[in-house]
Amino acid sequence: MPGRIIKLLLSLMVFACDSIATRFRQKSCPGRCVVINYHSISHESKSRFGKQLDLLLRLARPITAGAALPLEKGGRYVAITVDDFFQSFLINGLPELCRRKIPVTLFPPTGFLGQKSSWKDYGGENKVGEEVASADDLKRIAQLDHVDFGSHCVSHPDLTLLSETEARNELGLSKESLEALIGREVTTLSFPYGSYGPRELQLARETGYTFFFGSTPQTLFARFEGGLVGRVDVQPTDWNIEFRLKVSGAYRWIGRASAWKRKCRACFNHLPQIEKPIHG
Numbered sequence: 001m002p003g004r005i006i007k008l009l010l011s012l013m014v015f016a017c018d019s020i021a022t023r024f025r026q027k028s029c030p031g032r033c034v035v036i037n038y039h040s041i042s043h044e045s046k047s048r049f050g051k052q053l054d055l056l057l058r059l060a061r062p063i064t065a066g067a068a069l070p071l072e073k074g075g076r077y078v079a080i081t082v083d084d085f086f087q088s089f090l091i092n093g094l095p096e097l098c099r100r101k102i103p104v105t106l107f108p109p110t111g112f113l114g115q116k117s118s119w120k121d122y123g124g125e126n127k128v129g130e131e132v133a134s135a136d137d138l139k140r141i142a143q144l145d146h147v148d149f150g151s152h153c154v155s156h157p158d159l160t161l162l163s164e165t166e167a168r169n170e171l172g173l174s175k176e177s178l179e180a181l182i183g184r185e186v187t188t189l190s191f192p193y194g195s196y197g198p199r200e201l202q203l204a205r206e207t208g209y210t211f212f213f214g215s216t217p218q219t220l221f222a223r224f225e226g227g228l229v230g231r232v233d234v235q236p237t238d239w240n241i242e243f244r245l246k247v248s249g250a251y252r253w254i255g256r257a258s259a260w261k262r263k264c265r266a267c268f269n270h271l272p273q274i275e276k277p278i279h280g
Contacts (some may be wrong), residue, residue: 007251008242012015015250019044022074030222031071033063033212034249035079035231037190040086041093045236050096052236052243058099059247064148065105066188066211070226078247080104081213081231083152083190084117086130090137096145106141106211107152107190108132110177113247119156119192135181142182150188151209153173158195161204167200171207187211201228216258219249 005135024028041049056062058076063069065079082089082099085108097104109196112118116133133141141147153170154177162170171189178186191200194215204212210226218230232246232254245251 004242007254008239008245010253011245011250014253015245015248018248018250029074029179031073031075031077032249033071033077033079033220034060035065035081035229036234036246037081037083037213037215037218037219037231037234038089038093038234039083040088041096041102041236042088043092046092046096046174049093049236052234052238053096053100053102055240056241056247057102059244062102063224064103064146065213066148066150066228068210068223070223071221072267079224081107081150081190083107084109084130084156085133085152086117087133088130090133090141094141094147098146101146103146103148105148105150106133107150107188108138108178109152109154109156109192111154112156112173113138117156118164138178139182147179148188149178149182149186150190150211150213151178151186152190153192156192158193159191159200160195160197164199164203164231169205171203171209175209176205189213191215191242196228217246217249217251217253218255219252 027156060076060078063077063079065081071077080102082093082104085106095158109132113134114132123130138149142149151171151174154174155170157170159167159170175186187208189204189209189211190213196214201212212228214228215233216230217232220229232251234243234246
């Protein structure tokens with residue numbers, strides 16, 4: 001909880017600065033877009049999820065996560081993605097999105113279709129052992145307007161821990177399986193665990209993906225285009241003020257803070273080690 005409060009307070013400061021800048025640059029402010037990411041929606045949180053969507057429609061214009069487009073000056077946009085595509089989201093979340101005609105991009109791991117998950121517990125609503133939507137579910141849903149699909153690999157692995165051949169297979173076989181199921185090209189990828197490096201990005205490009213989604217909050221300005229795109233994780237249990245700040249892009253400071261932290265750690269690791277004197 002303390003960490004959550006600290007993030008909220010720092011994001012409020014970013015939001016305040018953004019508001020001041022917008023006031024002085026009304027007509028010249030570039031359009032901005034934030035990608036938000038869900039996992040599970042339980043039956044108990046279904047109504048809260050619906051209220052979040054209603055709030056989202058008042059705050060921003062929803063767009064599809066895998067479509068490049070310019071962002072109108074002063075415009076606020078949001079794209080919704082869903083990792084894992086559990087049955088809980090199929091039953092409790094997708095109908096709420098369809099009712100409001102909000103586009104969504106779903107990322108199911110193709111090796112777990114119709115099976116229970118076995119990967120890391122993300123906490124909150126995202127429990128280990130949830131059942132992933134089935135192949136028949138994907139075929140049926142592919143006919144719906146405003147619904148798109150992307151790859152989440154085959155077995156939901158951390159690609160950075162695999163050999164190059166294994167990583168290529170995860171990226172390629174998932175793409176092929178999805179395309180065969182839904183009958184259209186798949187060009188978006190969500191890295192499992194948000195884990196990637198230069199090798200994984202290159203392999204994704206070579207496999208034919210144009211959008212690759214990570215898990216670090218980011219705000220895109222002026223244009224929504226392909227390449228690596230960060231996302232902010234959201235939960236139906238988020239406080240209203242948290243959700244507002246996330247959709248507005250105020251959590252983007254976390255990405256910069258994480259990059260700074262990595263640089264500091266790298267510098268520290270390269271410092272010469274001081275040998276302790278041996279007494280006695």
